[in-house]
Amino acid sequence: MAGVYIHIPFCKKACHYCNFHFSTIKDHDEIINTIIQEIEINQKKISIKKISTIYFGGGTPSLVDTNSIKLILKSIQNKYDTSEKCEITLESNPDDISEKKLNSWKEIGINRLSVGIQSFNNSILKKLNRIHDNNQAKKSIKLIKKHFDNYSIDLMFGTPLSTIKSINEDLNIIKSFDPPHISIYNMTIEKKTMFEKQLKNNQLLLPNENEILEQYDLILKKLKSLDYENYEISNFSKKGLHSRHNSNYWNDKEYIGFGPSAHSYDKKYRYWNINKNKKYIDLINKNMMCFEKEKLTLKQKINEYIITRIRTNKGINNMEINKKYNVDFFEKKEPEIDMLLKRNLVSRKKQTLNLTDNGKKISDHITEKIMF
Numbered sequence: 001m002a003g004v005y006i007h008i009p010f011c012k013k014a015c016h017y018c019n020f021h022f023s024t025i026k027d028h029d030e031i032i033n034t035i036i037q038e039i040e041i042n043q044k045k046i047s048i049k050k051i052s053t054i055y056f057g058g059g060t061p062s063l064v065d066t067n068s069i070k071l072i073l074k075s076i077q078n079k080y081d082t083s084e085k086c087e088i089t090l091e092s093n094p095d096d097i098s099e100k101k102l103n104s105w106k107e108i109g110i111n112r113l114s115v116g117i118q119s120f121n122n123s124i125l126k127k128l129n130r131i132h133d134n135n136q137a138k139k140s141i142k143l144i145k146k147h148f149d150n151y152s153i154d155l156m157f158g159t160p161l162s163t164i165k166s167i168n169e170d171l172n173i174i175k176s177f178d179p180p181h182i183s184i185y186n187m188t189i190e191k192k193t194m195f196e197k198q199l200k201n202n203q204l205l206l207p208n209e210n211e212i213l214e215q216y217d218l219i220l221k222k223l224k225s226l227d228y229e230n231y232e233i234s235n236f237s238k239k240g241l242h243s244r245h246n247s248n249y250w251n252d253k254e255y256i257g258f259g260p261s262a263h264s265y266d267k268k269y270r271y272w273n274i275n276k277n278k279k280y281i282d283l284i285n286k287n288m289m290c291f292e293k294e295k296l297t298l299k300q301k302i303n304e305y306i307i308t309r310i311r312t313n314k315g316i317n318n319m320e321i322n323k324k325y326n327v328d329f330f331e332k333k334e335p336e337i338d339m340l341l342k343r344n345l346v347s348r349k350k351q352t353l354n355l356t357d358n359g360k361k362i363s364d365h366i367t368e369k370i371m372f
């Protein structure tokens, strides 16, 4: 079944590593009303009826008042058949979490929270320009745990001050909370961020490649020992508690995105909304297209399957790729696969190719080798 993504483009301040689309304006109403308008007019004419997941991402959805989230949710529920068991996730920041907000989210139907912690180390949080500190991070998780069974914690490794020691400490704190789901991303240097500027000016020191690999290795080992399933390179969950919304992306399911910068996919086309708030509002008001789209070629579809599936524990299934795209992946990529098998970077069981733990550490390099 399909999913709906809503991009809420507001933050209190800019984190030094982040280039997601957001603005720090305080008046949110105009954008919220335009998102609702976009849902109602359904410009992309993607003909999805039933949806099984809704995801409020950002930016910082926890920052806007709950009534705005409720209005958006209502317009989605009016437009689409949301199955009874619809997973409804809201991304949040620790400084927005309070008993009152948690209760109000539950009341309107949010049943999964994702909280951006990034690190429990105060020096790292400061360096990242996060708005919260270690105490607020812990307090927010305690509160979330009290109100939500299904929640996820976002962390990062490979940040300027990350060390094996800081990652180990983060994981010990994680162990004490025992969350059902964790996403841990390797911090990348993105365009137009403060970190990119600092790096160019030789003002930023990052851990070297070996240190980053050691940090990831520790994460894999420790979370495995705590009974987490590493169901996608950066995602770990207790049994049965994976993110259904993100799994839909990785399993080639359709999704519709609303709001500035949101992406959509209907198996034939990819769509991306304009990422400028004012222009987005103007276009919707004038009933003009607020998005661009691209028709996917067969090669793009095959590569998309390879890129997403090799990152998941489902792996690349030769029968499936053959059935979907009429291509014998194992035959076409035999020399590359043999070389990767010899280096213990991938494993092959019958019709399925998976990354080994060693392979997960250099997944980009492996993906490049096996793409068409």
Ligand SMILES: C[S@@+](CC[C@H](N)C(=O)[O-])C[C@H]1O[C@@H](n2cnc3c(N)ncnc32)[C@H](O)[C@@H]1O
Pocket: 017, 018, 019, 020, 057, 058, 059, 060, 091, 092, 093, 115, 116, 117, 118, 154, 155, 156, 185, 186, 187, 188, 189, 190
């Ligand atoms: C864009 S934020 C939105 C949610 C919320 N505002 C927050 O800060 O967590 C979602 C996640 O993206 C990840 N992220 C953003 N920029 C990143 C980067 N440069 N490298 C790796 N992960 C990044 C962070 O882990 C963050 O938790």
Ligand code: SF4
Pocket: 010, 011, 012, 013, 014, 015, 018, 019, 020, 022, 058, 059, 060, 093, 116
């Ligand atoms: S990481 Fe989250 S809070 Fe920080 S700038 Fe990006 S979207 Fe905003």
